[in-house]
Amino acid sequence: MDHEPPPAPEPAPGQFRCPTCGARQDWSDVCRRCKCDLSLTVAAHRRRSQLRTRCLAHLRADRLDAALSAATELHALTPDDDATRLLAVARLLHGDYAAALQLLAGEKLDLPSVRSGHGT
Numbered sequence: 482m483d484h485e486p487p488p489a490p491e492p493a494p495g496q497f498r499c500p501t502c503g504a505r506q507d508w509s510d511v512c513r514r515c516k517c518d519l520s521l522t523v524a525a526h527r528r529r530s531q532l533r534t535r536c537l538a539h540l541r542a543d544r545l546d547a548a549l550s551a552a553t554e555l556h557a558l559t560p561d562d563d564a565t566r567l568l569a570v571a572r573l574l575h576g577d578y579a580a581a582l583q584l585l586a587g588e589k590l591d592l593p594s595v596r597s598g599h600g601t
């Protein structure tokens with residue numbers, strides 16, 4: 482018998498899964514089932530949402546330094562696919578092509594940093 486159990490269904494948008502007991506629920510500081518303190522999880526989720534929104538607003542307004550800063554903090558907090566793509570875009574628009582490629586390749590290549598300059 483090498484059947485794996487089917488993956489648990491993803492929580493609906495606006496919900497999450499308690500990291501302790503796995504109960505699906507709305508965002509709350511206390512788990513509805515196991516009463517675990519989830520305030521740090523909620524705070525991290527809130528911060529992630531703020532950083533993502535801020536980064537996109539900076540990109541829209543062509544504030545590339547601020548966008549890169551927000552994307553870097555977002556990626557440090559939650560290094561998931563979405564944060565990785567956002568950081569790669571920020572690095573590309575900032576002119577750091579090698580760092581963007583390294584990030585997307587998911588490995589540390591020992592390439593020199595390539596930055597755009599004003600004239601050569």
Ligand SMILES: [Zn+2]
Binds near residue numbers: 499516
């Ligand atoms: Zn729980």
